[in-house]
Amino acid sequence: MPHLTRSRFRHSLIAVKRDTAGLLREHGIQPSAQRVAVGEYVLFTDEHPSADLVWSRVRDNFPWISRATVYNTLNLFVEKGLLKTLDLADNAVVFDPRVERHHHFVDDEDGSIHDVPWEKVQVCNIEGLRGYQIRDYQVVMHGVKKKR
Amino acid sequence: MPHLTRSRFRHSLIAVKRDTAGLLREHGIQPSAQRVAVGEYVLFTDEHPSADLVWSRVRDNFPWISRATVYNTLNLFVEKGLLKTLDLADNAVVFDPRVERHHHFVDDEDGSIHDVPWEKVQVCNIEGLRGYQIRDYQVVMHGVKKKR
DNA sequence: ATGGTGTTTAGACATCATCCAGTATTGAAA
DNA sequence: TTTCAATACTGGATGATGTCTAAACACCAT
Numbered sequence: 030m031p032h033l034t035r036s037r038f039r040h041s042l043i044a045v046k047r048d049t050a051g052l053l054r055e056h057g058i059q060p061s062a063q064r065v066a067v068g069e070y071v072l073f074t075d076e077h078p079s080a081d082l083v084w085s086r087v088r089d090n091f092p093w094i095s096r097a098t099v100y101n102t103l104n105l106f107v108e109k110g111l112l113k114t115l116d117l118a119d120n121a122v123v124f125d126p127r128v129e130r131h132h133h134f135v136d137d138e139d140g141s142i143h144d145v146p147w148e149k150v151q152v153c154n155i156e157g158l159r160g161y162q163i164r165d166y167q168v169v170m171h172g173v174k175k176k177r
Numbered sequence: 178m179p180h181l182t183r184s185r186f187r188h189s190l191i192a193v194k195r196d197t198a199g200l201l202r203e204h205g206i207q208p209s210a211q212r213v214a215v216g217e218y219v220l221f222t223d224e225h226p227s228a229d230l231v232w233s234r235v236r237d238n239f240p241w242i243s244r245a246t247v248y249n250t251l252n253l254f255v256e257k258g259l260l261k262t263l264d265l266a267d268n269a270v271v272f273d274p275r276v277e278r279h280h281h282f283v284d285d286e287d288g289s290i291h292d293v294p295w296e297k298v299q300v301c302n303i304e305g306l307r308g309y310q311i312r313d314y315q316v317v318m319h320g321v322k323k324k325r
Numbered sequence: 326a327t328g329g330t331g332t333t334t335a336g337a338c339a340t341c342a343t344c345c346a347g348t349a350t351t352g353a354a355a
Numbered sequence: 356t357t358t359c360a361a362t363a364c365t366g367g368a369t370g371a372t373g374t375c376t377a378a379a380c381a382c383c384a385t
Contacts, residue, residue, distance in 0.1 A: 098364055100341095116265055120269065122268045149306060150303050151300070151301040153298065161291075161318065162323050169315055171311070172311040207332080229371080243334045244373095245336090
């Protein structure tokens with residue numbers, strides 16, 4: 030299961046920063062300076078950023094990068110399987126570097142999005158649905174984080 | 178269960194068209210001509226329209242209605258519980274007059290959205306999730322409609 | 326008629342995302 | 356190392372989506 034392995038690898042902080050370029054190359058992407066800069070942020074964040082948030086974050090270290098490049102790069106990463114897009118709330122697309130299956134919880138107070146591991150929740154009878162060829166599915170939950 | 182009853186009522190074609198105004202009034206909305214025109218389309222459609230599609234559809238019968246009025250009316254309907262918004266795909270908010278719980282299937286080929294009845298699919302162990310206070314949830318499926 | 330409340334309107338504005346044409350960079354071949 | 360073709364980057368234009376505002380309008384009670 031290459032995806033799971035890849036993901037675990039990416040999330041182990043030690044091996045990560047120094048090899049973003051290699052990661053891009055493995056996915057058939059020429060690692061330009063701009064793409065590495067975008068990748069170093071977006072492939073390792075868990076804040077589910079919008080495209081413009083990515084732009085803003087990357088400019089902290091790379092002030093001259095253009096908006097079009099960030100959008101192009103994000104779309105390229107999605108096409109090559111490094112990112113997924115989520116359409117969950119706020120009529121804004123956000124990006125998620127966890128490409129393996131998981132569910133999502135949306136905090137309606139602050140709009141934050143949280144990953145819920147695939148095993149925590151089960152969906153039953155979905156194979157029995159007539160008329161649809163299901164390629165992917167997830168549970169989307171809305172609510173608020175518990176105070177504790 | 179007032180919601181289910183209300184919904185079934187609304188979807189029974191006979192009782193419907195002649196009483197959109199009454200329906201609005203029951204929900205605390207002054208039924209102006211524009212609001213009734215919007216309601217007669219959006220409260221009985223199953224095509225999950227975006228705001229601008231609503232505008233376009235309503236203008237067929239009501240050519241002088243303004244865009245702002247359609248947006249205002251849709252937001253008012255959501256606030257008063259006649260509609261729900263969905264953020265499922267295509268970075269555009271769409272509206273759904275089925276306010277009772279149900280799931281959604283998104284056709285990735287043509288972008289169409291289909292309602293899946295609540296009973297067809299079950300979600301297990303969702304109450305056991307720690308850290309989240311869940312107010313609402315649904316299963317979102319992606320794929321293609323079966324040819325048949 | 327008058328005034329008050331609430332609604333509608335057109336257009337301005339803001340944001341999100343893509344497209345385009347010119348420029349720069351890169352990698353491979355000579 | 357130089358050249359060239361392919362690829363990538365850039366700023367600005369464009370389009371789509373959504374909100375806001377101020378003025379006009381409609382309706383109702385006085």
